[in-house]
């Protein structure tokens with residue numbers, strides 16, 4: 001059988017990883033400033049994480065959601081404590097798209113409505129409702145296209161105010177847009193959305209799948225704007241590579257048996273991985289590290305004449321390349337063995353482990369200095 005060929009692949013085969021580093025099968029070492037799409041939060045193969053998973057596997061790896069699993073409660077408690085959402089409820093699932101799909105479903109159940117507001121350049125996943133709420137017609141199949149979604153311009157308060165009404169079930173927005181190119185919603189915009197949702201009985205869903213788990217220097221990116229959404233979704237950094245997603249639900253929304261469900265969600269290994277992540281984030285003060293290194297990197301990046309703006313917060317940063325330097329990302333990987341991310345058409349995205357060290361951050365700046373100096377003098 002052949003693989004269904006949907007991914008353009010680098011010809012690199014990683015066989016080992018540690019902290020912010022990967023090694024391929026030839027022994028070449030790579031600096032990972034992308035974390036496999038923002039997934040590696042505490043660093044590759046962190047010893048506490050590995051130990052927690054191995055110990056759990058020796059005890060019990062899986063049973064379904066029909067028996068008591070106190071690890072789920074421990075995880076909910078720890079997540080509530082670190083995020084500040086102690087009174088919210090947690091539904092565990094397996095991926096980002098699944099978290100958002102469930103969030104949209106909860107909002108629709110709760111309001112009895114089906115209209116959703118999303119924003120330009122949004123990415124929320126590839127399941128039916130989430131891909132319909134994603135601003136990329138190319139990946140929306142006819143089967144997915146019948147949802148009632150309105151796309152509004154990002155950060156446009158007037159457009160939002162004139163569109164929200166009492167028929168809207170939910171507004172879904174990323175804490176910081178990732179796939180769209182690292183675009184930060186202004187605090188004003190988020191505050192207006194929050195107020196208007198309350199006024200019209202619509203629920204506010206904050207997609208923190210990429211921007212959450214300490215990446216921006218607060219547990220969730222929306223906490224920079226001092227708002228409290230009804231529903232918050234998480235995945236990516238939550239399991240540091242173990243597939244896990246979560247939906248945080250405000251206390252006023254009442255569950256009923258059978259309302260949601262999943263076979264794998266919240267299994268023992270997923271909980272052990274997620275607990276290990278939170279324990280390391282706390283004990284190694286990784287949220288502070290993300291905030292500090294984000295400021296440091298931004299300052300250094302802005303010293304390159306070709307970079308006029310660095311968008312994002314903490315260790316979720318993006319900058320645009322002019323046409324003259326379009327090959328930078330390719331050169332960083334091919335010549336300096338540094339993984340970075342991209343957003344079409346010309347944005348470089350930095351999404352490293354939150355345990356990145358200053359010396360590692362400097363390696364990017366040094367490599368860029370070599371490449372950009374060459375371009376300038378060429």
Ligand SMILES: Cc1ncc(COP(=O)(O)O)c(C=O)c1O
Nearest residue numbers: 095096097123124125178209210
């Ligand atoms: C903001 C956001 N939401 C949802 C998703 C979908 O997550 P997953 O690929 O785990 O389904 C992504 C993935 O890139 C994302 O960045």
